[in-house]
Amino acid sequence: MVERSLTADADELRTRARSLRIRILKMIHAAPAGHPGHPGGSLSCADIIAALYWGVLRVRPEQPDWPCRDRFVLSKGHAAPALYAALAERGFFPEEMLGTLRRPGCRLQGHPDMSKTPGVDMSTGSLGQGISAAVGMALGGKMDGKTYRVYTLLSDGELNEGQVWEAAMTAYKYKLDNLTAIIDANGLQNDGPISEVMPMGDLLAKWRSFGWGAVELDGHDVAALAAAFARPPAEPGQPRVFVARTTKGKGVSFMEGQLAWHAGAINDEQLAQALAELGCPSGGDGGAVS
Amino acid sequence: MTRPQVLADVYGKQLAALAAEDPRIVAVDADVSKRMGTHGGIGTQFPHRHINVGIAEQNMIGVAAGLATTGKIPFTGTYAVFLTGRAWDQVRQALAYTRLNVKLVGLHSGISVGEDGATHQATEDIALMRALPGVTVLSPCDPEETKQAVTLARDTDGPVYMRLFRPPARPIVPEGYRLALGKAPVLREGSDVTLAACGRMVALALDAAEELAGRGVQARVLNMVSIKPIDREAVVAAARETGGIVSIEDHTVVGGLGSAVAEVLAEAGVGKLRRIGVQDCFAESGDCDSLYEMYGLSTGHIVRTALQLIGRT
Numbered sequence: 037m038v039e040r041s042l043t044a045d046a047d048e049l050r051t052r053a054r055s056l057r058i059r060i061l062k063m064i065h066a067a068p069a070g071h072p073g074h075p076g077g078s079l080s081c082a083d084i085i086a087a088l089y090w091g092v093l094r095v096r097p098e099q100p101d102w103p104c105r106d107r108f109v110l111s112k113g114h115a116a117p118a119l120y121a122a123l124a125e126r127g128f129f130p131e132e133m134l135g136t137l138r139r140p141g142c143r144l145q146g147h148p149d150m151s152k153t154p155g156v157d158m159s160t161g162s163l164g165q166g167i168s169a170a171v172g173m174a175l176g177g178k179m180d181g182k183t184y185r186v187y188t189l190l191s192d193g194e195l196n197e198g199q200v201w202e203a204a205m206t207a208y209k210y211k212l213d214n215l216t217a218i219i220d221a222n223g224l225q226n227d228g229p230i231s232e233v234m235p236m237g238d239l240l241a242k243w244r245s246f247g248w249g250a251v252e253l254d255g256h257d258v259a260a261l262a263a264a265f266a267r268p269p270a271e272p273g274q275p276r277v278f279v280a281r282t283t284k285g286k287g288v289s290f291m292e293g294q295l296a297w298h299a300g301a302i303n304d305e306q307l308a309q310a311l312a313e314l315g316c317p318s319g320g321d322g323g324a325v326s
Numbered sequence: 327m328t329r330p331q332v333l334a335d336v337y338g339k340q341l342a343a344l345a346a347e348d349p350r351i352v353a354v355d356a357d358v359s360k361r362m363g364t365h366g367g368i369g370t371q372f373p374h375r376h377i378n379v380g381i382a383e384q385n386m387i388g389v390a391a392g393l394a395t396t397g398k399i400p401f402t403g404t405y406a407v408f409l410t411g412r413a414w415d416q417v418r419q420a421l422a423y424t425r426l427n428v429k430l431v432g433l434h435s436g437i438s439v440g441e442d443g444a445t446h447q448a449t450e451d452i453a454l455m456r457a458l459p460g461v462t463v464l465s466p467c468d469p470e471e472t473k474q475a476v477t478l479a480r481d482t483d484g485p486v487y488m489r490l491f492r493p494p495a496r497p498i499v500p501e502g503y504r505l506a507l508g509k510a511p512v513l514r515e516g517s518d519v520t521l522a523a524c525g526r527m528v529a530l531a532l533d534a535a536e537e538l539a540g541r542g543v544q545a546r547v548l549n550m551v552s553i554k555p556i557d558r559e560a561v562v563a564a565a566r567e568t569g570g571i572v573s574i575e576d577h578t579v580v581g582g583l584g585s586a587v588a589e590v591l592a593e594a595g596v597g598k599l600r601r602i603g604v605q606d607c608f609a610e611s612g613d614c615d616s617l618y619e620m621y622g623l624s625t626g627h628i629v630r631t632a633l634q635l636i637g638r639t
Contacts (some may be wrong), residue, residue, distance in 0.1 A: 076618040103396075150395075158391070158424070160419075162415055163389050164418055165384075165420055166388050168385045168392065168420070171385070172394070172396075173396055175377060175389065175393055178394065179352070179398075205379075205382070206377075209379075211381075292402055
């Protein structure tokens with residue numbers, strides 16, 4: 037395992053993260069108003085996704101199934117808008133498609149679907165399952181002597197699922213140092229604060245006790261995230277996890293830290309204010325950055 | 327081979343044979359690899375292609391799915407009750423929805439597992455797997471058919487569920503037999519009544535047919551090994567050409583083979599049907615033969631049901 041050279045500098049990473057947030061907001065605004073998706077958890081991981089797709093992931097938008105590509109599994113599948121925004125901006129599919137999110141007959145499903153959307157490495161949405169698939173991908177890479185890396189992004193609420201810890205044990209047993217898990221630790225889950233719904237205690241200690249290398253990070257310092265993801269694991273043979281401390285709804289003042297924005301519609305006025313805060317004039321083009 | 331064999335052993339041996347010729351094949355187990363026949367088979371011959379995730383069926387399915395995305399053909403399994411029940415959402419989300427090329431092998435299906443009791447008796451697995459789009463469901467009846475089912479699963483793209491049972495299985499299929507998807511081979515010709523059975527119940531159906539013949543009733547015996555896709559033609563033909571169909575399964579009559587046959591008959595608007603199987607209840611601990619008597623799955627039950635269906639006593 038060697039250090040990956042970063043493919044973007046700090047300025048570009050910050051610009052990309054901002055661009056992802058703008059796309060996320062426009063996409064959810066344009067989606068069917070009844071159930072348009074999950075803004076809060078998509079915005080909280082925008083910097084993480086930007087660090088991955090512009091900092092470290094070796095992928096080929098023109099050849100999405102390139103066998104040697106790095107894999108990314110969005111285990112917290114409800115943050116699909118963040119993933120779709122990155123895939124469109126990287127050129128996996130036309131930007132216009134972002135305006136079709138959740139619409140009948142379209143390819144951008146409410147949760148990621150590997151059969152329908154180019155660049156999606158695993159279908160996810162049922163929490164706790166993506167990390168198991170990521171373990172399988174990392175195992176396959178080891179079996180074949182390939183050097184690709186596998187990254188998977190989970191939410192802190194998702195860690196309630198027992199399957200996550202089953203997968204963690206398997207990664208440790210098989211010494212999957214080609215596997216990196218990232219926790220988007222925004223501190224909120226569907227019913228309320230994590231500390232109330234299901235207290236997770238010391239996350240770093242939990243992961244370490246499962247044999248993983250665990251590091252805590254500021255989940256909104258996109259340059260630091262990219263640098264951390266690019267580094268090889270601290271110990272050969274050890275899977276690693278980054279606990280990224282984030283704010284739900286990050287980047288939009290009235291959404292930040294607000295449980296109400298876990299899922300829900302964004303109206304015209306809210307979109308205009310949110311875009312203004314992100315320094316983007318509002319526009320109804322379904323997701324392209326103005 | 328004329329002596330009864332344990333189907334899990336047949337599976338393990340055939341998987342090892344296929345693994346030797348096909349590097350894509352890997353096995354993913356959940357602490358039951360010695361029962362699955364994978365510990366001494368592929369696990370011994372190709373240890374790096376044998377993954378054991380411990381007692382963690384849900385993760386086992388996800389790991390198999392991830393391996394399949396890298397071009398492997400994972401064969402994964404454990405006791406049918408946990409494989410299809412405990413990990414059902416994982417099979418649905420990570421395998422069926424994705425159409426990933428993973429093969430599921432369920433051991434100890436039905437109440438024939440016996441003494442372990444209802445917690446370990448998979449009596450809903452056919453219903454659970456049959457409900458999932460794109461999942462092929464096979465229930466082989468004997469060692470040769472099981473061997474061929476392993477190869478057919480390898481050669482069938484997408485998820486395949488193979489249902490095996492615990493008691494040793496006697497040879498049934500004829501020399502030169504070729505298992506095919508969506509085909510229900512006729513194991514015995516007859517025009518008075520049809521016995522449509524799967525898995526272990528095929529042997530009992532043949533015994534019942536013999537007994538019926540002694541009473542002057544000629545029973546057709548259909549081997550319903552391919553539960554999904556089902557052989558509509560064979561079922562409809564049996565309904566038209568014989569006095570009625572008795573479906574026979576070591577599984578609940580709700581959602582399993584009997585339901586699948588009923589769907590075909592109702593849509594075709596033909597035939598009479600009686601369903602032999604576990605009658606919407608949980609069974610209990612006991613030896614297989616006693617349980618088959620208690621829960622209406624014995625040869626005697628099959629004979630009586632067939633006679634009643636065609637109005638003979």
